[in-house]
Amino acid sequence: MLKPSRLDYFELAKEAKRLDPASCTRTIRLAILGDCATQHLATIVRVLFHRIGVNVILHEAEYDTIEIEAFDPSSALHEFKAEFIVLLNSSEKAKVRFYDHGEDKSDFAAQTVAKLASIWDALAAQGAKYIIQSTYVLPHERMFGNYDNKVPTSLQGVVQHINGGLIAQARNRKDVLINDVDYLASYVGRKHWFDEKLWALAKSPCALELLPVLAQNIVDVVVASLGFGVKCIVLDLDNTLWGGVIGDDGLDGIRLGHLGDGEAFHELQLFLREMKRRGIVLAVCSKNDPETARRPFRDHPDMVLREEDIAVFVANWDNKVDNIRTIQSTLNIDFSSMVFLDDNPFERSIVRRFLPDVMVPELPEDPAGYVKALSELNLFETTTHSEVDQQRTGLYRDQARREVDRLSFSNLEDYLRSLEMKAVRSRFDAFNLPRIAQLIQRSNQFNLTTRRYSEAECQAFMEDRDTAFPFWVALKDKFGDSGLILVAICRLAADAVQIDSFLMSCRVLQRGVEQLAMNEIVAVARARGARRVTGTYVPTAKNAMVRDFYKTFGFRKLSERADGMTEWEVLVDEYVPAFVHIELVEPVA
Amino acid sequence: MDKEQQIREKLNVIFRNIFDDETLQIYDTMSAADVENWDSLTHINLIVAIEKGFKISMTTKEVQALSNVGELVRLVVRKLP
Numbered sequence: 001m002l003k004p005s006r007l008d009y010f011e012l013a014k015e016a017k018r019l020d021p022a023s024c025t026r027t028i029r030l031a032i033l034g035d036c037a038t039q040h041l042a043t044i045v046r047v048l049f050h051r052i053g054v055n056v057i058l059h060e061a062e063y064d065t066i067e068i069e070a071f072d073p074s075s076a077l078h079e080f081k082a083e084f085i086v087l088l089n090s091s092e093k094a095k096v097r098f099y100d101h102g103e104d105k106s107d108f109a110a111q112t113v114a115k116l117a118s119i120w121d122a123l124a125a126q127g128a129k130y131i132i133q134s135t136y137v138l139p140h141e142r143m144f145g146n147y148d149n150k151v152p153t154s155l156q157g158v159v160q161h162i163n164g165g166l167i168a169q170a171r172n173r174k175d176v177l178i179n180d181v182d183y184l185a186s187y188v189g190r191k192h193w194f195d196e197k198l199w200a201l202a203k204s205p206c207a208l209e210l211l212p213v214l215a216q217n218i219v220d221v222v223v224a225s226l227g228f229g230v231k232c233i234v235l236d237l238d239n240t241l242w243g244g245v246i247g248d249d250g251l252d253g254i255r256l257g258h259l260g261d262g263e264a265f266h267e268l269q270l271f272l273r274e275m276k277r278r279g280i281v282l283a284v285c286s287k288n289d290p291e292t293a294r295r296p297f298r299d300h301p302d303m304v305l306r307e308e309d310i311a312v313f314v315a316n317w318d319n320k321v322d323n324i325r326t327i328q329s330t331l332n333i334d335f336s337s338m339v340f341l342d343d344n345p346f347e348r349s350i351v352r353r354f355l356p357d358v359m360v361p362e363l364p365e366d367p368a369g370y371v372k373a374l375s376e377l378n379l380f381e382t383t384t385h386s387e388v389d390q391q392r393t394g395l396y397r398d399q400a401r402r403e404v405d406r407l408s409f410s411n412l413e414d415y416l417r418s419l420e421m422k423a424v425r426s427r428f429d430a431f432n433l434p435r436i437a438q439l440i441q442r443s444n445q446f447n448l449t450t451r452r453y454s455e456a457e458c459q460a461f462m463e464d465r466d467t468a469f470p471f472w473v474a475l476k477d478k479f480g481d482s483g484l485i486l487v488a489i490c491r492l493a494a495d496a497v498q499i500d501s502f503l504m505s506c507r508v509l510q511r512g513v514e515q516l517a518m519n520e521i522v523a524v525a526r527a528r529g530a531r532r533v534t535g536t537y538v539p540t541a542k543n544a545m546v547r548d549f550y551k552t553f554g555f556r557k558l559s560e561r562a563d564g565m566t567e568w569e570v571l572v573d574e575y576v577p578a579f580v581h582i583e584l585v586e587p588v589a
Numbered sequence: 590m591d592k593e594q595q596i597r598e599k600l601n602v603i604f605r606n607i608f609d610d611e612t613l614q615i616y617d618t619m620s621a622a623d624v625e626n627w628d629s630l631t632h633i634n635l636i637v638a639i640e641k642g643f644k645i646s647m648t649t650k651e652v653q654a655l656s657n658v659g660e661l662v663r664l665v666v667r668k669l670p
Contacts, residue, residue, distance in 0.1 A: 013634060014606070040634075197648070197652070198633065201636075201649060
């Protein structure tokens with residue numbers, strides 16, 4: 001979903017009166033706790049969520065009651081059972097405590113961080129899935145001028161120390177996400193961010209008209225944790241990746257690097273290469289002859305991006321809508337996880353019109369503003385990051401090669417055999433927890449129940465050897481290593497093994513991995529002496545492809561609710577193991 | 590139309606917008622007690638909208654001293670160049 005670049009506070013406040021929860025496809029429980037006033041903010045947060053189909057059941061704590069809500073077991077927050085808790089800490093309050101702290105301020109920052117960390121612990125113990133902690137906005141005051149930075153106990157020094165401490169602590173905790181308010185304030189200018197009169201009148205954390213910026217940032221973090229995120233950037237070439245038209249201007253005529261306005265394109269390419277390194281897949285969609293389009297990638301000395309950085313390269317004279325569809329089906333990802341960058345307003349509008357789920361940011365006329373325009377939209381929010389992210393382009397390139405190879409086989413069995421597939425399966429392990437949690441957050445289509453367990457919850461499953469059997473499967477073949485691509489979480493009851501979650505990356509559809517995993521689950525049930533294996537299908541907007549998943553394995557449907565949720569069961573004794581062309585190998589220690 | 594009347598009309602537009610009521614009609618003795626939804630939250634919205642609408646800035650003290658619409662009109666008149 002693309003955010004409008006300007007959000008008007010008063011329009012949003014008006015919209016708040018016309019919200020229709022029934023129109024939403026999803027509900028979340030969110031609490032906002034602040035040492036400043038949060039009511040105006042909460043209103044805007046609700047509206048922004050509503051715009052993307054999320055209904056918020058909101059708990060607003062009373063003004064400045066963070067500690068009571070966190071530590072008092074009889075607090076309303078305990079009762080409320082929030083999935084998300086937003087903690088908003090104001091610099092104004094920090095300043096007051098700083099001034100009151102006495103002569104020796106050397107322990108002030110560490111104390112503040114420790115206090116907040118203890119609040120996180122208390123909130124986590126209440127069952128909050130995610131705690132969204134604000135950073136402190138650097139205040140205006142400098143007691144020493146520029147020298148403030150050199151004095152660790154100055155106000156500037158202390159606030160920076162606190163922010164650094166919060167971030168360092170949050171890095172060690174999967175359940176704490178950062179709402180970088182200081183970044184927002186710096187971006188719009190702290191002079192505009194703080195509104196001293198509104199603080200005096202109403203303890204508002206910032207100027208009223210900037211509340212939407214703060215609210216949007218909170219929404220961005222929550223939405224990313226729900227599994228929505230950009231996976232792919234589709235790039236136009238001429239006048240987007242370089243200046244000029246390669247077909248007309250030739251290799252030495254296009255502007256890149258130090259030629260003309262080439263610096264701006266160079267900067268965009270550096271940004272994109274970094275996005276690729278962080279796990280966003282790059283694709284090309286250009287109206288060009290294929291050889292002409294590839295030439296700069298091969299031969300231009302100032303190109304930052306090279307052919308191997310591009311997972312899918314589509315250059316032809318067809319319309320871009322069809323070409324983006326091709327890229328989408330090759331990568332097997334949602335349109336809503338794609339961003340399309342094109343300097344041409346005509347192409348942008350046609351893609352917007354026919355592929356409304358694809359995000360198509362407006363780009364400024366001057367390429368010098370491209371990176372800024374993209375940064376402002378905060379399109380690349382995420383709540384997890386793992387090593388595998390960095391290899392994703394390679395994974396998708398392998399996938400594109402498999403597609404070509406598959407077409408040369410007349411039957412599927414021969415093709416599957418030819419792949420020489422090898423799989424590793426293992427109980428959840430500490431090393432793979434980030435990747436497991438990430439797959440759980442990101443898988444939408446091949447996902448039976450779409451329960452978005454956090455990394456901390458996955459760890460709890462891992463450690464619960466008595467009543468949980470959570471495992472993952474990784475796959476490789478002659479084309480490459482697909483990595484960890486399937487996650488299943490089973491609950492062990494006396495008589496039955498219950499499949500709580502079963503999800504798989506769509507990169508490995510129709511390869512036999514899900515069959516291998518189901519065989520494993522039934523084998524575990526048999527080994528435990530359980531009589532039955534049960535499973536649930538919870539329909540979402542995106543997982544229709546697995547509606548009959550259990551049926552294909554011979555499960556019986558036990559019940560079906562009006563909303564389409566179904567319950568299934570198979571007896572261990574009647575289950576016929578599926579044949580798979582995958583060799584099981586031991587994990588490399 | 591005199592200047593004060595113009596200000597009243599413009600203020601009325603802002604009030605209607607903030608209270609989301611196209612029939613609302615302001616008058617001098619009107620105060621928060623007379624308008625549904627005129628709570629402390631909406632009051633802040635109103636003040637900021639008036640400052641923005643008239644491109645003026647009221648001080649904290651001036652805002653705190655306001656007790657009805659008539660005083661608000663006089664304050665805006667005084668603030669305008």
